[in-house]
Amino acid sequence: MIMERREFLRGAAAGSMALLTPYGVQRMEARVEVLLDEPIGTISPDLYGHFAEHLGGVIYDGIWVGENSKIPNTGGIRTALIDHMRRIKPSVVRWPGGCFADSYDWHDGVGPRSARPRRTNFWIDDPSMPQIDGPHKYDPNHFGTNEFMRFCRLTGAQPYLAANLRSLPAKDFYGWVEYCNAPAGQTTLSDLRAAGGEREPFNVRFWGIGNESWGCGGNFTADEYAVEFRRFTAWVPRYGVNLALVGAGPNGGDLEWTRRFFNKLVEKGQGQLGNLYGWALHHYSWNVSRGQTTDWVKGKGDALNFDLEEWYELLREADRMENLIAAHWAVMGEVDRTHRVKLIVDEWGSWHRPGTEAHPTHLLGQTSTLRDALIAALTLDTFNRHADKVVMGNVAQLINCLHSLFVAHEDKFIVTPNFHVFEMYAAHQGATAVRTLFSAPRVSHTRLGKPASFWGLEGSASLRGKQLVLTVVNPHASEARETEIVVRGARVGSCQARVLSATDIHAHNSFTNPRALEPREQMVSVSGGLFVYQFLPASVTRLQLTLT
Numbered sequence: 001m002i003m004e005r006r007e008f009l010r011g012a013a014a015g016s017m018a019l020l021t022p023y024g025v026q027r028m029e030a031r032v033e034v035l036l037d038e039p040i041g042t043i044s045p046d047l048y049g050h051f052a053e054h055l056g057g058v059i060y061d062g063i064w065v066g067e068n069s070k071i072p073n074t075g076g077i078r079t080a081l082i083d084h085m086r087r088i089k090p091s092v093v094r095w096p097g098g099c100f101a102d103s104y105d106w107h108d109g110v111g112p113r114s115a116r117p118r119r120t121n122f123w124i125d126d127p128s129m130p131q132i133d134g135p136h137k138y139d140p141n142h143f144g145t146n147e148f149m150r151f152c153r154l155t156g157a158q159p160y161l162a163a164n165l166r167s168l169p170a171k172d173f174y175g176w177v178e179y180c181n182a183p184a185g186q187t188t189l190s191d192l193r194a195a196g197g198e199r200e201p202f203n204v205r206f207w208g209i210g211n212e213s214w215g216c217g218g219n220f221t222a223d224e225y226a227v228e229f230r231r232f233t234a235w236v237p238r239y240g241v242n243l244a245l246v247g248a249g250p251n252g253g254d255l256e257w258t259r260r261f262f263n264k265l266v267e268k269g270q271g272q273l274g275n276l277y278g279w280a281l282h283h284y285s286w287n288v289s290r291g292q293t294t295d296w297v298k299g300k301g302d303a304l305n306f307d308l309e310e311w312y313e314l315l316r317e318a319d320r321m322e323n324l325i326a327a328h329w330a331v332m333g334e335v336d337r338t339h340r341v342k343l344i345v346d347e348w349g350s351w352h353r354p355g356t357e358a359h360p361t362h363l364l365g366q367t368s369t370l371r372d373a374l375i376a377a378l379t380l381d382t383f384n385r386h387a388d389k390v391v392m393g394n395v396a397q398l399i400n401c402l403h404s405l406f407v408a409h410e411d412k413f414i415v416t417p418n419f420h421v422f423e424m425y426a427a428h429q430g431a432t433a434v435r436t437l438f439s440a441p442r443v444s445h446t447r448l449g450k451p452a453s454f455w456g457l458e459g460s461a462s463l464r465g466k467q468l469v470l471t472v473v474n475p476h477a478s479e480a481r482e483t484e485i486v487v488r489g490a491r492v493g494s495c496q497a498r499v500l501s502a503t504d505i506h507a508h509n510s511f512t513n514p515r516a517l518e519p520r521e522q523m524v525s526v527s528g529g530l531f532v533y534q535f536l537p538a539s540v541t542r543l544q545l546t547l548t
């Protein structure tokens with residue numbers, strides 16, 4: 001709800017605000033103040049990136065249905081997915097893993113499809129792996145480098161390839177770079193690419209040097225990994241591409257992994273930092289035990305059946321991103337004083353316990369609710385607020401896995417609430433993040449029978465010319481937030497709202513009810529520089545303001 005402003009009065013009581021309306025003085029409980037003259041940095045479109053791993057139903061069933069499928073496809077790739085991806089301007093997609101990447105031999109996925117080898121998938125022994133055999137266990141390699149590049153081209157995304165550091169020599173990494181980027185007709189590998197119908201080089205810029213090298217990616221110490229990183233990156237053929245090499249960063253709050261890696265890396269001189277474009281943090285929101293356990297299995301909750309405490313607990317888990325970014329950035333700065341290396345968060349999202357996947361073969365598949373949508377929104381807002389530090393984000397994962405934007409099985413395809421958030425937030429891409437102050441009473445709730453609280457409103461704002469985009473999360477499960485919006489340095493000419501919310505915090509889409517949760521547009525008429533907006537309970541809101 002928006003009311004035209006007549007006069008603004010600051011409330012006498014500390015922190016309260018009041019608005020003189022035609023109906024009398026109205027107390028404002030919250031305020032958002034956009035400071036146009038305090039730019040943070042350009043919001044890299046790559047912050048709105050994705051991740052697709054050969055895991056469960058992501059590639060086979062999700063992306064790749066095959067050229068001879070009855071499911072509408074574009075050269076084997078699910079057409080509905082391509083169409084929906086275009087709507088969110090995907091920017092960048094990371095592939096082929098994840099943990100899978102460090103067991104993947106890219107040679108297996110090139111050349112004639114019918115001649116490609118079948119291989120055991122990295123995830124075959126996961127405890128949730130169903131009895132059913134299929135490509136989730138034995139990869140047919142029908143989706144390889146050329147298919148992935150075509151997927152990127154069709155969706156308008158850039159490729160981000162994760163190289164195998166654990167189980168292949170560095171030479172194979174150079175070979176993959178050559179296969180992708182060498183001019184046609186110049187090397188045997190570029191000829192192989194051309195023979196597969198891709199004469200023009202792919203010009204892949206983003207390369208991950210391993211994945212989670214502290215765990216599935218080799219079980220290294222940070223010192224050992226730094227040595228491996230130096231070895232892998234000491235020589236990489238460029239072919240005129242400004243390569244961006246990404247280091248396998250920490251697991252959540254493991255600051256020692258960051259500290260030790262950076263110190264070891266520069267043992268051969270500060271120049272070594274020049275080979276490192278980004279440092280990739282992973283952070284999943286999974287532990288809803290309220291501090292009772294750190295057990296990876298026991299700490300998880302159900303994706304659909306959660307109570308109010310778990311609602312706030314998972315939001316709190318996701319909100320750790322703010323401190324993780326600040327903390328790792330500070331540690332990186334101990335060595336990299338000019339901050340030439342940026343942060344990348346190439347895996348993030350909710351991770352619930354198994355049981356809500358659309359099909360048993362969709363390992364780590366889960367149903368995303370409104371709660372996950374709020375997590376997507378508050379995470380993207382966090383990235384925007386740190387646009388000077390974070391240059392790429394990749395939600396895990398694109399389809400049929402974890403914090404998916406899409407769920408598909410055979411000919412069925414739906415978007416999740418997370419998709420809607422990405423579509424709403426795409427308006428921030430490439431704009432300038434500007435500092436924005438949110439003041440709202442904290443949400444009070446109980447945590448294991450004791451009083452607890454969570455922030456009342458958070459979000460981010462960005463400016464492009466006269467267009468201001470303000471995105472806001474109201475985490476309160478049942479209370480709307482009447483909020484005064486102030487834009488310092490301009491007057492608001494018009495405002496349009498788009499809101500994702502539901503009365504049931506468990507709201508989600510399904511194959512039987514695919515449009516249960518969708519955002520709604522709200523035309524808002526404003527005149528004057530200030531206005532009041534009511535943020536619905538449990539909501540994600542995008543306000544698009546035209547400034548005069």
Ligand code: AHR
Pocket residue numbers: 053097098099100211212347396397402
């Ligand atoms: O996204 C699922 C898995 O989570 C990835 O393969 C791995 O990198 C992380 O542990």
